[in-house]
Amino acid sequence: xxxxxxxxxxxxxxxxxxxxxxMLGSPRTARRGNLIAAFGMLLAILGTIFIYPKTAHIEVPGxxxxxxxxxxxxxxxxxxGIAVKVEMTxxxxxxxxxxxxxxxxxxxxxxxxxxxxxGHTSKMSMIVAGLVIGSISFAGSMIAWGKLSGKMxxxxxLPNYNIINTLVALIIIGFAIYIVVSQVSNPVxxxxxxxxxxxxxxxxxxxxxxxxxxxxxSLLNSFTGxxxxxxGFLYDNMAMLTGGILVGSxxxxxxxxxxxAMNRSxxxxxxxxxxxxxxxAGSSKKIQGNIKEASPSDAAxxxxxxxxxxxxxxxxxxxxxxxxxxxxxxxxxxxxxxxLKYAIHPVAGRMPGHMNVLLAEANVDYDKLVDMDDINNExxxxxxxxxxGANDVVNPAAHNDPSSPIYGMPILNVEDAKNIIxxxxxxxxxxxxxxxxxxxxxxxxxxxxxxxxxxxxVVQELKNM
Amino acid sequence: xxxxxxxxxxxxxxxxxxxxxxxxxxxxxxxVPAVLHTPLMSGANAIHGVVIIGAILVMLHxxxxxxxxxxxxxxxxxxxxxxVVGGFVVTDxxxxxxxxxx
Numbered sequence: 001x002x003x004x005x006x007x008x009x010x011x012x013x014x015x016x017x018x019x020x021x022x023m024l025g026s027p028r029t030a031r032r033g034n035l036i037a038a039f040g041m042l043l044a045i046l047g048t049i050f051i052y053p054k055t056a057h058i059e060v061p062g063x064x065x066x067x068x069x070x071x072x073x074x075x076x077x078x079x080x081g082i083a084v085k086v087e088m089t090x091x092x093x094x095x096x097x098x099x100x101x102x103x104x105x106x107x108x109x110x111x112x113x114x115x116x117x118x119g120h121t122s123k124m125s126m127i128v129a130g131l132v133i134g135s136i137s138f139a140g141s142m143i144a145w146g147k148l149s150g151k152m153x154x155x156x157x158l159p160n161y162n163i164i165n166t167l168v169a170l171i172i173i174g175f176a177i178y179i180v181v182s183q184v185s186n187p188v189x190x191x192x193x194x195x196x197x198x199x200x201x202x203x204x205x206x207x208x209x210x211x212x213x214x215x216x217x218s219l220l221n222s223f224t225g226x227x228x229x230x231x232g233f234l235y236d237n238m239a240m241l242t243g244g245i246l247v248g249s250x251x252x253x254x255x256x257x258x259x260x261a262m263n264r265s266x267x268x269x270x271x272x273x274x275x276x277x278x279x280x281a282g283s284s285k286k287i288q289g290n291i292k293e294a295s296p297s298d299a300a301x302x303x304x305x306x307x308x309x310x311x312x313x314x315x316x317x318x319x320x321x322x323x324x325x326x327x328x329x330x331x332x333x334x335x336x337x338x339x340l341k342y343a344i345h346p347v348a349g350r351m352p353g354h355m356n357v358l359l360a361e362a363n364v365d366y367d368k369l370v371d372m373d374d375i376n377n378e379x380x381x382x383x384x385x386x387x388x389g390a391n392d393v394v395n396p397a398a399h400n401d402p403s404s405p406i407y408g409m410p411i412l413n414v415e416d417a418k419n420i421i422x423x424x425x426x427x428x429x430x431x432x433x434x435x436x437x438x439x440x441x442x443x444x445x446x447x448x449x450x451x452x453x454x455x456x457x458v459v460q461e462l463k464n465m
Numbered sequence: 466x467x468x469x470x471x472x473x474x475x476x477x478x479x480x481x482x483x484x485x486x487x488x489x490x491x492x493x494x495x496x497v498p499a500v501l502h503t504p505l506m507s508g509a510n511a512i513h514g515v516v517i518i519g520a521i522l523v524m525l526h527x528x529x530x531x532x533x534x535x536x537x538x539x540x541x542x543x544x545x546x547x548x549v550v551g552g553f554v555v556t557d558x559x560x561x562x563x564x565x566x567x
Contacts, residue, residue, distance in 0.1 A: 017512050018489055024508045024556075025497040031560040034508050038553040041515060045549075048521050061529045068524050071539050075546025083554035088562075094555060095507050102513050102548035108541035109519045112527070112534055122472045134516075221510050228516035233479060235522055243515035245483050249490025250509055254502060261499050344500070352502035360562035371500065 003055045009047030014242035016040020044239040088361045089318040092350045093148035096217045099224055100141030106134025106227035114190040119183050128176045130230035132197045137223040139201025144213050157207045162271055168200045212269045214351030215258050222251025261346035263409035294445035299421050300461035306383035308339045315349055316389015320451035323362035329459050342368055343375045343412050345393035379416040387422040389451050395436045420444040423454050504559045511552025517545030
């Protein structure tokens with residue numbers, strides 16, 4: 001009876017994970033999907049705490065229960081607190097942080113289960129695999145978190161880092177196999193493996209540049225899923241197995257989808273450095289021409305007499321927290337009867353879909369956000385394009401300079417428009433470190449300054465017109 | 466060799482689940498618009514928090530005399546809860562902003 005109840009709770013949890021993840025894939029059902037997955041999780045946790053001890057016929061002392069409850073309360077308070085307060089611009093590093101926590105949990109489970117399972121080869125393989133992957137995911141996520149939150153700006157590359165990383169990986173695999181096969185019982189071995197895996201996690205993410213971090217987080221996300229699945233094998237637990245494998249597989253596909261949207265390959269992200277080759281290419285090709293500077297009132301006049309305007313938002317907008325001013329500008333132009341849309345590049349922001357979240361936060365109507373493929377034909381009959389804090393995603397070099405590292409990347413065809421206003425803080429190149437000839441285009445006017453300050457001035461000018 | 470065959474024999478149902486789930490995951494994510502990648506990643510991130518069940522199981526089985534074990538287990542449950550609760554709450558917050566205003 002109790003066993004049946006427990007299994008049903010795990011079954012419902014598994015269905016919740018699958019259905020929830022499926023519903024997350026469509027804007028209309030996404031929120032409900034998330035709640036369904038959360039409900040499944042709650043059921044599985046409650047079942048484990050209250051029903052499992054009866055089915056396993058174990059006497060759990062009261063104070064152990066108390067410890068579990070205190071731990072859950074603390075985790076809930078911290079997790080909830082961070083999740084509610086965090087700014088939407090900080091979303092990528094937050095996902096990375098939470099992912100690291102899951103990885104750490106998997107690693108700690110391995111540490112604790114080691115001594116109970118010495119001599120049991122298949123269980124020990126699961127323990128060791130979960131521990132290694134969990135530790136890599138934890139250490140890697142923490143590095144990714146540090147990089148994205150600006151604590152570690154530059155990629156750190158040891159000389160021959162690819163060789164070193166491969167060596168460390170081989171050592172870990174060899175050592176893990178040794179632990180399983182030789183049935184050692186001294187916990188020092190498992191702690192050493194733990195340490196090695198942490199070091200590998202750090203080495204793995206350290207050389208990867210900030211622009212590629214979302215791909216790395218997505219990859220580590222599927223790693224943690226895999227670690228959870230090994231736990232499922234270890235405990236014969238269907239909820240852990242289903243959830244873990246589902247995330248592992250979905251996360252891998254998501255990673256590939258992201259690299260495609262960013263025109264990168266996974267191996268290039270992990271083994272190749274973006275900076276080195278491109279810096280050389282960028283410096284070799286100096287762009288000829290003059291830039292034309294525009295004042296806020298010039299920009300306002302241009303916008304005021306346009307019939308059709310497209311706004312191209314980039315990460316610079318988010319950094320300056322200018323999405324609310326931008327929305328004000330949009331409403332002002334709408335009142336004047338100007339047709340206005342937002343063109344969203346798949347990787348605008350820090351990760352795919354990030355810009356939509358940021359604009360949604362500023363109450364921008366969902367229908368006004370148009371994906372790249374749907375809007376690219378519209379630029380030709382657009383009077384003014386306003387580029388706010390975006391750079392690489394509007395760089396024509398992706399179309400016409402085969403030597404450029406971003407050559408072949410899908411971009412927004414901004415240069416087809418009649419007039420282009422680019423708001424940037426300075427002439428500094430974007431995340432990929434590449435010059436942008438769009439800025440030298442005769443149709444382009446540069447509106448320099450912090451996005452929020454510059455747009456506020458434009459809004460003021462427009463109001464006076 | 467016999468160890469490996471044994472493993473397959475004993476876990477054949479779980480291996481079926483693994484294979485089916487791999488295909489389910491691929492199918493589910495296959496056609497998602499880039500717009501939803503961020504919430505999707507965040508949601509998937511919350512789901513792998515299911516690893517917390519392992520941490521709770523360890524605690525339930527832990528010898529009450531084993532203080533170090535209890536301490537590590539305690540930390541594991543805290544971190545696992547962080548992953549689950551933080552993950553679901555932040556995903557919900559993100560998706561709340563997507564609602565159409567009509």
